[in-house]
Amino acid sequence: MKLAFAALSDVGRIRKDNQDSGYAGPWLIAICDGVGGAARGDIASATAIGQIKRLDIRPPEGTSEDDLMSLVANALHRAHDRIGELVEVDPNLNGTSTTATIGLFDGSRFAIGHVGDSRAYLLRGGLLHQLSKDHTFVQSLVDDGRITEEEARVHPHKNLILNALDGVRDLDPDLSVMDLEIGDRLLFCSDGVNGFLTDPRIADILGTSTPSYATVELLRASLEAGSTDNVTCLVADVVEDDAPAPTMPMTVGAAAEMRRKPSLTSKFRGHRMGDTGELEPIDSEIPEGAVDSDPAEREQARYALLAPTRQTWVRRVLALLLIVGLFWTAVAGAYSWTQTRYFVKGGGDGYVTIYRGINANVLGLQLYDAYETSTLKVSDLSSTGQATVDKGVDKGSLTNAETWVHQLASQFGAAQ
Template sequence: MVRAKNDDSAYAGRYLAVVADGMGGHAGGNVASASTVLDLVHLDHDRHDGDAGTHLADEIQTANSLLSELVATNPQLAGMGTTVTAILLEDQTLHLAHIGDSRAYRLKNGVFEQITTDHTFVQRLVEEGRLKPEDVDVHPHKNVLMRVLGDVDASPELDLDSFDAEPGERWLLCSDGLNAVLNDRVVEQVMRETRDIRDCVNTLVELTLAGGSPDNITIGVVEVAEARDDVTPPASIPPARQAAGERDEPVDGSASASQETGSTAELSGAAIRADVIRQDLLTRPHVLVGSAALATETGQIPIVTQRSTERRAAMMLTHRAGTDATEDGEDGEDEQPTRTRRWLVPAFLSLMTLILMAVLGLGYTWTQTRYYVAEAENRVAIYTGVPQRIGPIGLSEVYEMTDIPVANLPEYQRSQVSNTLPAGSLEEAQRIVGDLRGELRAVSCEPAGPSAAPTSSASPSPSTASPSPSPSPSPSPSPSAEPTAARTAGGSPTPEPSSSARPTSNASTGATSDAAPSPVDCGGAANE
């Protein structure tokens, strides 16, 4: 009811049943599930010579390696994966292989139970005693998988088991779209009360849809039956009709349904004729649904390499004549698309590189139209660019260095300059510098030696200071004469005798000089 496409695939036959739930979103969840299911179809026979469980595990591992090849061929599929839950019948034994959060249930001798364990993050928390089972459904990470088939793990860890099979027992394989809506009690009730397994499948699907169905629903139900000799291959029926139940029930009692939730799934990978798989499927009773059915029907089979093509043909059609001719036809059809893809990828990468270079060039050009005011070599400076770096590359440079010492600015303006003052244009940057110049404090430098200050009756007058014979600790480079003045409490200026040229101010009256401050750097010292 929510998904735009179906990422599930399933197959149910006389000896094999498998459900796969693909993940990876639009990129390749359907590709992963369809490829995996179609890689296992050839196991649906009774000639395993006592190694059915080993064959099932080996083929799932091979399907995993093919997914890795698929991603290597088409990087857009990176991150895709699929769950797999499969059972394979051999004589009186059912072999189980499982990975992911799809499930297998069994109804045998009146006992209904879940056989598989979900490979999820919340299930691990439950096993460690950190989460209660009743809180699993409301946990925010309930859908996080710990184990799946895909391009990440070269050798995924499978859960393998075997069970004695008895006529009349039923197995239910499903994707998590079922248990996300229906609890085990409801599933058990339907399994017990529904005699026909096809009706059982359809009832469970309808109940899930009525519950909202936030995910794809794929259900396979098989029933163990006595062997029969009157087996005849079914007529060729489109997979979509098989999912709807419009064909004879398989002789061993298998049924499957997959609910498509939207538009047709798109399968990536090499497109080959589906004759090989179609002909093999026609030799046995089966139901194929989901993305795997769509792939077979449309001919878009997710085959990755010539090796996998030959492998499928050898395993499924060794008893058929004309296999070589079919493969030769596929080779000829694949050769031209392969050559086309060889130059498409480099051309696409080259185009993306050119676009990236153009974007970076335009971005750098834009930064050079910006200005800001900041500190450079302890002085106020105007920068062009932006005050950022990309690795070792700076995006700005000094445009104009002023004669304003940063140390002479008031504390607030000093901090602003340290943090940079952005400007929209050069004119605005120069205006900021002018404002900072107006905020300068008057700075007086201590002279190199004592000097005599002349007296004045009305206003300060310059006097020439005599250099002291001894060196002065002042950082001033040379002795200088500066006018000094003092005001009395009555406000009339009186001369202030002094034996040195050090400027002074009367603290009781707070007198200051009327002269404009000048940006003189005295090593950071200021007379306040």
């Protein structure tokens, strides 16, 4: 057996930054939710995913359950140690940490490693099973019978996490192994989902259509339910080994953002925030001795070229720097705007792909890059669908683009 997967992440309606990171591949599903605020939880989650995703290789045949759990535990410890190294290099990151819930599939068994309050679920036969247990203060109150599950959702300390990857404290992840069956569906999500959707609601959405559709609907439902956090969903179906399934891994959230090119604003931060300097005023007086006292000659000399002074080159350099600074400011503004736009087009690998940016090239510079690759092949579309995708369609927001891809599959996928 193998996994047919989809992943989706959104910053949400309240947060300024996405501190969630997710990874879905043929053998590995992983979700991390950064903690730390000013201490950059996005860096923690992205760093953890960068280490954990190396585990996305099918374990050798004959690997024991203990060895499977060791592979998962070692990946978590590598991520934990790497975050500690970053904090040592940059003290400003002190206090950062991330949750981590990961699952490694070997074709029949699924090994799970978990720290924090991100969650793993299994939908089997229409019934939803929670595979992970929150490492939070409110969960300890629930376990002690002091509050109910419903009360935990609105508890003022519901986000107090007792176990996370931070590179400082001793790491003690929950580890387990279970057998999977054809037809099982897995959900790994951040608390922006389960903190606002009840289990019955999650099960209802999770039981519909394809993994890609389920991720879109879970995200949409979480936002409509009033989610105040980042929202990240990873859904994977257990399918036959020869069944059609995506093979290209998907990275979403902060881990995907970190792969972007550095912002152009960094190239002129000193110019924007520092003193630009003012050009010295040009002296309108005629230098002594330039002309005699004849008024006609004096007027002619006023508009004649004068010999350059020693400061002329400085003025020219300052003027040039000012022009360059203004140019880069305009370029950075335009670039930042393009990063809020998304369009759908056929990718080079033959799959319908969501791109971030604008569908254009300027002076040979590509103004977009691939953001998400769907499981929908361009060749599977009708001629109308193929023509539409080949041209590229601007959808504005990421949510609109993902919704349109789903609609495209429903509208054109069957007709030829």
